[in-house]
Structures are given as C-alpha cells and as structure tokens.
Amino acid sequence: MLRFVTSNAGKAREASQYLPEAVERVDYDYPEIQSDSLEAIATAGARDAYREIGEPVFVDDSGLFIDALGGFPGPYSSYVDEKLGIERVQALAAREENDRARFRTVVAYADDDGVETFEGTVRGRIVAPRGSGGFGYDPIFEHRGQTFAEMSPEEKNAVSHRGRALAAFGDWLAER
Numbered sequence: 474m475l476r477f478v479t480s481n482a483g484k485a486r487e488a489s490q491y492l493p494e495a496v497e498r499v500d501y502d503y504p505e506i507q508s509d510s511l512e513a514i515a516t517a518g519a520r521d522a523y524r525e526i527g528e529p530v531f532v533d534d535s536g537l538f539i540d541a542l543g544g545f546p547g548p549y550s551s552y553v554d555e556k557l558g559i560e561r562v563q564a565l566a567a568r569e570e571n572d573r574a575r576f577r578t579v580v581a582y583a584d585d586d587g588v589e590t591f592e593g594t595v596r597g598r599i600v601a602p603r604g605s606g607g608f609g610y611d612p613i614f615e616h617r618g619q620t621f622a623e624m625s626p627e628e629k630n631a632v633s634h635r636g637r638a639l640a641a642f643g644d645w646l647a648e649r
C-alpha cells in the first residue's frame with residue numbers, strides 16, 4: 474500500500490488508476506516552500522509529510538508553464554488558479570502569438586533512505602475552455618486536438634505529465 478499525501482482529490486483519483494499497488498490518500502496540506510523548482514518543492518514536501526506521518530509517503534507537485542508568459546504560472550499554478558481562475562489565465566495567453574505550454578509533475582517519494590523524485594512533462598497549447606472532465610487547468614490545455622477535460626481519465630493518464638511521472642515511479646518501485 475502506498476500513501477499519497479495531497480489536498481487535491483483530482484490528483485488522488487489519477488494516481489490510484491495508475492500505480493500497481495493500492496493507493497491510500499492522506500489529506501494533509503503540507504507546507505509548500507516557495508521556489509521556482511517543482512523538484513525542490515516536492516522534495517521538501519515529501520520530507521515534511523514523512524516526518525509528520527511516520528510512514529513512507531509520496532507527494533506530487535505540478536504546474537502549468539506557458540511559453541509566451543515566461544513559464545507563468547509554473548510553481549504558482551495553484552495560487553493563480555485560486556486568485557485569478559483559469560479563464561483569466563487563458564485570456565492572458567490569448568493575447569500572445571505563441572500558444573504553446575507544458576504541464577510538469579514531480580512526484581517525490583520519502584522513506585528511511587531519503588527522497589527519490591520522478592518527473593513527467595507533456596506539451597500542448599492553451600485554448601478557450603472545452604470539456605467537463607479532469608480538474609484545474611484541464612479545460613484550457615489541448616494535447617493533439619483534445620483538451621485534457623475532453624479526455625477520459627484513462628486517455629489523460631496515458632499521455633499526461635502525472636501519468637508519465639507515476640509510470641517512472643512505478644518502474645522504480647517494481648525494480649527496488
């Protein structure tokens with residue numbers, strides 16, 4: 474059994490569909506450090522959550538990086554979603570010629586041996602919102618003609634930043 478520490482139910486749903494072992498969600502909002510690096514944020518979070526919970530845990534730190542906006546909102550994606558909302562982020566991006574963006578996830582796993590990180594990236598374009606699935610920025614992120622909110626959970630996992638990071642994590646767990 475794997476413990477996934479996250480305040481985000483959408484992330485937890487995707488992880489349990491993906492990993493070979495059962496995933497138990499721990500709804501603990503660990504303090505997030507301020508950094509430009511998802512690796513640094515996830516590593517500090519996993520360490521903190523492991524200390525708090527006393528059992529091996531993993532966390533997921535993700536962000537949407539819009540090329541024309543210098544990678545904004547990046548590590549601040551959660552804060553920006555809360556304060557502005559995805560429509561206003563899309564409106565900012567729509568003023569630019571270049572509509573390219575990427576999603577990144579860093580999964581960090583902590584146990585007695587320390588912290589291991591696993592990364593996943595997917596490229597796409599920022600579009601006017603479409604679709605009702607997924608969560609967060611999914612309706613404005615288009616990958617190969619479909620937004621993430623128009624995909625089934627399985628279709629999204631097969632190509633997504635999170636799916637790729639979890640696949641790398643799963644491979645590492647299997648070989649350990």
Ligand SMILES: O=c1[nH]c(=O)c2ncn([C@@H]3O[C@H](COP(=O)(O)OP(=O)(O)OP(=O)(O)O)[C@@H](O)[C@H]3O)c2[nH]1
Nearest residue numbers: 479480481533534535536550551554608609610611
């Ligand atoms: O369209 C999306 N598709 C995704 O697949 C996805 N994954 C994350 N996000 C959003 O990006 C921010 C990450 O912030 P984040 O990593 O700190 O997560 P969080 O604060 O929601 O939960 P957690 O930190 O307790 O795990 C949050 O606004 C998430 O909603 C996504 N948006």
Ligand SMILES: [Mg+2]
Nearest residue numbers: 480505534551
């Ligand atoms: Mg967070």
